[in-house]
Amino acid sequence: MDLHLQLLVCFFLLTIKSIATQTTHFHTPLLLLPVTKDFKTLQYTTQLLIGTPQIPTDLVLHLSGQSLWINCAPSSSSRHLITHGSLSCLMAKSVAQTTIPATICHIHQQNPITGATNSGDLAEDIVTFHGIGSVATVDNFLFSCSPDYLLKGLANGAKGMLGLGRSKIAFQSQLVNNLDIPRKFTVCLSESDGFIISGTGISNSLSYTPLVSSMTHGGGLDQYYVNVNSIKISGRRLVLHDGGQPIGGVQISSIVPYTTMKSTIYGIFTKAYIKSAISMNMTMVAPVAPFGVCFVSQRLVPEIELVLQSELVKWRIQGRNSMVQVSDSVMCLGFLDGGLDVSDSVVLGGYQLEDHILEFNLGTGMMGFSSSLLMEGNSCSKIRALVSRPKDSL
Template identity: 30%
Template sequence: MSFPIQLIIVFLAFISNEHKAIAQFVPPYSSVVAPVHKHTDAAKPLFSVQVMTTYVNLQYLHANFLIDLDAPFIWHDCILEWNSFPGSCPNNTLCTYPVSCEEYQCTDVRTTYSYQNPSCPPVNNDSTIPDWGYCTCPVNVVNPITGLCGQALLNYDEFTVNTSNGKNVFTGLYGAYPNAACAPSSSFESFPANVSGVMALSSSPYALPAYLYDPLKRIIALCLPSTLSAPGVLLYGNGPYNLLPRSDVDVRSFLSYTPLIKHPGSFGYYINVTSIVIKTRSVDIPKDTITKLSTTEPYTTLRADIYNAVVRRFLKVTLRIPPAKPVAPFSLCYSTSTNGTETSIKVPDIDFSLQDGTKWSISTTNSIKKITKDVACLAFVDGGASSEPAIVIGTFQFEDNFVVFDLENSTFGFSSSLLRKQTSCSNFNFTLTDSP
């Protein structure tokens, strides 16, 4: 065999082995991770996720974004620059590159993946960046706190998060490059302090999950904290998921699953609640009722007919608890004071019976809201006679529950209260460690 042929064979063997090595490479992380904070300084309790937005002076800047399961795309406080260069961006400002009105993303977002709100006016291409003359891409956005419509400019963005194996947070980073939108700072005046954006976690192809690729699985794990003092956690990717003090236990072992249901005209997440059971007695739910999962509504809202039936049943099983004057927005409240001494109350679980026979148990900590030292209320709200969807499960019912939106299998996983498992959403270990 001639030397050139031998050389070719050796070279092909080297290439083959290198491809095998690449194919066999398994990254040390199974997910990406970010802390979740609770806020009570706005019109209603809200939750934000913290991500890294830009690299300045050898360090990443961090920003907090409201978690929104419905939003079609991310939008936040930033400004656009056609030609960024060192020093061109004002101090304490995030600058990004604009999407032109002539690019396909502009038409796609406007026509198919935009906010559907009758209060939003039509958008046009008149907007330009000063001194450049190129058209930008205005898009409508809806404030999740006020419900008011505004405008933002579509951009090319960059977000960075830490990687994780579900138990540890690694120093290794993961970058995502979504088409987000820049809104003026005034758009966030109603937001909690230090929150300057909306993080879309919906099924839209312009929400954050659409920009997180292999090896990450399309699975959102969310654990909302009940306290302001310690964060909860957002993980995207496959498990395991571990919480202290039982770091050897995979939280997935606590989960039950039910199918996610698509709802026309929405990018949010829905499930099928077939009945609401309180101490073995069932409140039947009309057959075509759908249930929405929300991270922007603070309390579970029920259509009036369902709400009234739940309240009647709840009154019967809590007859021994002294009533108290209702406190808006709640209509059923209890006294938590006996002869001037504060006492705790315990009520029966409220079970959401779901498709395929699973049940999501709402325990006292997620059904009774402490208002003052003397008053606590049933944390369910009357949505009115024409409320649509008929059931919206809000964040108070999510607190210290580990939930999973499995977009791979179109299922929703839920743990019920982690407090019964001697842990909580504030028990994820965020201590940074090097990748193995």
């Protein structure tokens, strides 16, 4: 076991022992939600217990989502609709009311996978979260009720989306307000067993970069962007720009399966990657949809670096996070052509995020990120197994 993993285990053992005697409604700073990957849709899902009776509800994880929205078809005796003009309604940035006089608060809902939008009723209900050795409950959790058609395109069984954006009624914001935890959360996506931990970081071995607003790139304030100064392939910097301007804000997305690039950028990027790959004696083969560049499988591939605020802060995309194994003998570059009519020049997708620790500190406006855990012989699955181990087995 490497030193980094040993320190991580020690941290969790001490934390678990300190909260093992706590029960329902305990304000724990270590609240873990398991995250699984749906291989048909390539979406990441988690589960909450909602309403009375408590109904297990599968939700698609949306890093930039501004709220939790669900299909409210199952009845709940503890659900209450929020009135227009109330403090909760104002906090949720309600949409303009069409009825006179207005009664129920309506807020904007969007399924980013299909692009469908709707104005949903704002409601509150009991929501329960399972933590480490404890269970936490929020009695007045805010969410919006969606119609059936808004569920189209979601993973099988999912009843809505869990938004982790920076709005006042996003999932993390409500935990901060109701459970008195720090304004940070950690995400570790995985093809098997990932997780979200609220209220704390889990590693001291992270690089940090500011979270930036990308309104000029068409993004919203609720979304997470980091500034990318340049991109390197095998150490060589690309002459890369979008319409004469630097790339700038790159969105971090759990909804987009693979990193997408505007066509003009994708062309330059893939040309440079192919050149570097050929210099490493990689053999190109016919592309396999949806990918545009494929090779005969081999272990060593060009390294991609996103240079952030300085040459000292780089996000390295290596091996498993750059290449997708599509058959026993063929692997494809996991970056897609997003077309010309896109609001963001580059969107960093879920596949490139997998098995990296991502710490979103909303208090400082910084994002911490690890190198690939796989390169260290570690993974999100291994960390989740350690965190979730019953206290009696420790």
